[in-house]
Amino acid sequence: MSQHAWEMLSNRAVATAAVIYFLALLSHLVEWSALIGRRRTAVEERTLVNAGGVPDVPDVPVEAPAAFTPEDEDRAERVALFGRLGYLLTCLAAVAHLTAVVSRGFAAHRVPWGNMYEFTLAGTLIVALAYVLLYARLKLAWMAPAVVFFVLAILMVGVLVLYTPVEPLTEALHSYWLVIHVISAALATGAFTLGGIASLIYLIKRRRPDVTTGWMSRVPALATLDRVAYRIHAFGFVLWTFAVLITGPIWAHQAWGSYWNWDPKEVWAFITWVVYAGYLHARATAGWKGRNAAILALVGLATLWFNFIGINYFSTTSQHSYAGLPAGGASVSTPGGQNQQDSVVPVQPPTV
């Protein structure tokens, strides 16, 4: 297959994935809308408590089981059916998504995360895959609509705003660190995103922790939510440390001659690291546990995504400018070189 054919395949696969994600989202919405106005059944009550893995510590005040009515049974069936359908569709979409990323790699003859569009594609794939793979183990059904919505939304932003045709890498990116550094950063981004969704749901649930009706009844107990969020964040933090404080500086040193340049991307990656370090500490500090820690996790997520997309609108001095906006086009052949030359290049080229 030619480069062009691979690129077309990738673009079609992205479109296919987006459509299937959308169907999955619809399915989950049907599933959750069926929950509204319903009381929890005794069977679900038990499974939910077990979902937390703490059989002897009831998370939720257990209500007297409501009497089964045919209507309830019908509803429960509908919830289960659309839940399964939604998950299946998400799996399918993730396969199409994976195809898109892989064929993008074949089109470019390199790892498929050389620019913002590709990183968005790969990053959302990691969120989707992590969700699909951890679904059974961490019992993530309650997360479904949020995850699918997030993946779909970011994927659409990628396609509509960040799309760039396949192009070769700038010189500084020709390094095996591209594989290590970017994979770890993307994995961490995926983990932090999932963790952030858990923390967000934690905050919503916290307002009325005892609800037994409506869609919040589907969400596990606060303690479980908090623990799931913590585990995902802890995993993400380790990867982020590796990406930002080990592989990043090593590569920066090789390519730009200095392992830490206070480049805006580096600064924001550092800010993200510090905020998540704050989150991990806050979880163990009196007065910061629970609500404040969850808020910190969301602040961390905000800095993470701001660093990925937002900072490019504020700063043009970043050496990470090859990851810049396609419209900007101000990328340079050697980031470090341009940066150095800036000090001697006249700002206004003269008219001759």
Place this chain on the structure above:
Amino acid sequence: MTNPGPDLKDPAEDRLAARQAPSGIRELTARELARWSWRQLTSMRTALILLLLLALAAVPGSLIPQTNQDSVKTTNWQLAHTTLAPIYNRLGLFDVYGSAWFAAIYILLMISLIGCIVPRLFVYWRGLRAQPPAAPRNLTRMPAATSYTTSESVADVTARARTVLGRKRYRLRRNDPARTGEVAAERGYLREAGNLLFHISVIVVLVGFAVGSLFGYKGGVIVLVGDKYGFSNELTQYDDFDPGSLFRPSMLNQFSLHIHDFEVSWLKSGPRQGMAEGFKSDIRYETSANGPTKDYRLEVNHPLDIGGTEVFLIGHGYAPEITLRDAQGHIVSSGPVVFLPQDQSFLSFGVVKPPSSKVALQGLFYPAEVTLPNGQPANVTGDIGDKSAAVLSFQAFKGDLSKQTGSIYTLDTTGLTKVTAPGGKAFNLHVGQTAKLPDGLGSVTFDDVIHWNKLQISQTPFKHVALGGVVLALLGLLGSLFIRPRRVWVRARETADGTLVEVAVLDRSGNDEVGAVVSGLVAQLQGRTEEDEA
């Protein structure tokens, strides 16, 4: 300032402090004040706030141009914001990461960190050698506890418990004759070790980073390609030089180098057609005046290390060789002039302004010129090929050049008179061509064009210390996040219905699924399953 763990700050300490608080209001003595301040500074909450403050303080540096990153941009910004600039300047906002208030935050954080680590090291040391604590009186009041009755004897139950827990690598409390029927065990000691390792490593990293930025330097130099040209590592040879505050010129390593050959490959197709795909230089260097000459292939991502000083290839460009003659035909200046690329097609800008001359030149260099349909010249690629399409396009300026100051790459045209070719156009020369300047100002010859390389040369002492520190920090982090410390107690005693066995688990990390641990343990004690759950 430590990682999660409910026992970070001993609640007993708080209670003790509350009890000791004076009942009547009186002034604090200096000693008490110091003690109180130290307590506050090393408290977890203060550390957390300092940490968040550090994140917040780092923000402005990414939004406001920083002098040491891009001085031209910073100067322009200052000129454009005349009201804000002096205020920002006073606040150190143009050099955030070197400012006093930024330093204040991380130094306080360091002190807080050390104040937290040192006592905990002692606590950990004592804890390592101590026995796991004996079972509390009321096991069933523990958050995760259960009990069951069995027909086995007390001795059998405790023996089994010791075996099961021992196999799971728990540390067991010595058998105490006064406490028969009890088993106390603890595991996960490495969590705190990881925690301490992480925080100590953070300090190591900061020391490494500080030494690197205080005693190191970073400099840039443009070196022309060719055996005739070169660079020797002396302060005067650098175009720009950014030393750490404790750097002394005597710390410069002795070496000299020249660029024997240089090669660029250009993209021939695709959306980035015409741009450089890759470039490499063949460097020859000597570390002493009559030492051997060594070769090195210098590429982006492949720096050359000469005894701790590293040389990086970070950019390249063209230097047209221009000869300027006066009206009598005497050479005023001759040789390559570095032109700086303006865009990815290597359309380059440069000036010739010998102080002794009456004429200065300012112009653009087109590596491969094409003429657009509207008659305007354009440049689409930096690939110079056989140099047949290379064009030097310039204007001349006459006047006194002895007062020129500032960058050698720009011309200050105030007080100078522009001289153009007939029709007000620029002079355009191909390689080998000569243009005669009007008004008897002499002539300009475009002899040839060569390449130049931008090298960055830097010395970063202790960089391996910093790297080692981060790697250790990561190891510590793994331990402190994923090891789950817990205590387990089993108590068996005879009752009328048989042997009553109580099992309790105390999670010391705050993230454990204790319920599962308890049920798994009970299952094993009852011999139901050998599944290793805990």
